[in-house]
Amino acid sequence: MVVVDTQNSQQFVKPKGVFCEKVVCVEHYTDRLFMFRITRPTSFRFRSGEFVMIGLPNQAKPIYRAYSIACPSWDEELEFYSIKVPDGPLTKDLQKIRIGDEILMRPKPTGTLVNDALIDGKNLYLFSTGTGIAPFASVIRDPETYEKFETIILTHTCRKVAELAYGKKLFELTLEDPLVGDEAKGQFVYYPTVTQEEFSNTGRVTDLVQSGKLFQDLNLPELDPQRDRGMICGSMGFLKDMKEILLTKGFVEGSNSSPADFVVERAFVG
Numbered sequence: 076m077v078v079v080d081t082q083n084s085q086q087f088v089k090p091k092g093v094f095c096e097k098v099v100c101v102e103h104y105t106d107r108l109f110m111f112r113i114t115r116p117t118s119f120r121f122r123s124g125e126f127v128m129i130g131l132p133n134q135a136k137p138i139y140r141a142y143s144i145a146c147p148s149w150d151e152e153l154e155f156y157s158i159k160v161p162d163g164p165l166t167k168d169l170q171k172i173r174i175g176d177e178i179l180m181r182p183k184p185t186g187t188l189v190n191d192a193l194i195d196g197k198n199l200y201l202f203s204t205g206t207g208i209a210p211f212a213s214v215i216r217d218p219e220t221y222e223k224f225e226t227i228i229l230t231h232t233c234r235k236v237a238e239l240a241y242g243k244k245l246f247e248l249t250l251e252d253p254l255v256g257d258e259a260k261g262q263f264v265y266y267p268t269v270t271q272e273e274f275s276n277t278g279r280v281t282d283l284v285q286s287g288k289l290f291q292d293l294n295l296p297e298l299d300p301q302r303d304r305g306m307i308c309g310s311m312g313f314l315k316d317m318k319e320i321l322l323t324k325g326f327v328e329g330s331n332s333s334p335a336d337f338v339v340e341r342a343f344v345g
């Protein structure tokens with residue numbers, strides 16, 4: 076396939092092995108956030124929580140960015156949740172995609188926000204800010220998550236109430252999910268917080284963990300590495316602060332090759 080780049084008149088030639096998929100759905104939530112779904116190559120497999128490299132066929136050397144796959148591994152399509160950055164190298168164009176447009180996807184998914192990177196535990200905390208909720212949209216619809224943990228707590232901190240829309244819909248969809256809905260009704264807890272507007276829960280989740288308010292609200296004991304496990308995804312500052320809190324409490328960071336108490340991954344930006 077050949078697409079002419081109108082900006083610099085160079086030709087885009089699809090590299091071997093890269094998937095070229097069609098956009099099947101786009102939903103805009105705010106002027107900063109949107110979701111899109113693409114066709115799924117039949118040979119493409121991934122583990123819940125992993126990310127892939129996504130690009131657009133609009134220039135000779137496409138720009139790729141890491142995107143968490145925001146749907147369960149059995150989904151017939153692939154979903155992504157994205158920020159819109161006006162001058163972002165990829166998202167300045169990606170935010171304009173429409174149904175039928177083409178998206179490039181590198182074939183190898185990877186990532187640490189996977190059940191395999193955590194040792195067994197009782198409660199699984201999925202701590203997210205902004206688009207960092209995306210990998211958890213996959214993890215919370217994986218039956219293995221409900222087999223491995225008794226309670227799964229998804230926290231999502233955003234600046235504004237409107238930015239919670241994707242997570243709220245995800246929560247509702249999970250409770251109705253044909254595969255995990257029954258388990259989710261008893262095991263899945265959703266805890267949204269807002270930092271720059273009035274809302275039922277206000278403040279950064281890091282502060283709510285430190286003050287103990289999160290646990291009072293959830294009626295759960297304070298974090299303990301003997302019992303709890305964590306996944307963290309969001310902005311750099313959030314990852315740093317949340318990781319520090321867990322390390323101070325004695326949690327050990329895990330990876331695919333060395334599973335432990337918690338794992339961390341940066342949410343996509345730009």
Ligand code: A2P
Pocket residue numbers: 204205232233234235269270271279280281310311312313314316317
């Ligand atoms: P705040 O409004 O207090 O900065 P962003 O859109 O900048 O990625 O932020 C998304 C959410 O993450 C915001 O609610 C923001 O709160 C929060 N946040 C940003 N940095 C941190 C941090 N270091 N720890 C906890 N929450 C954070």
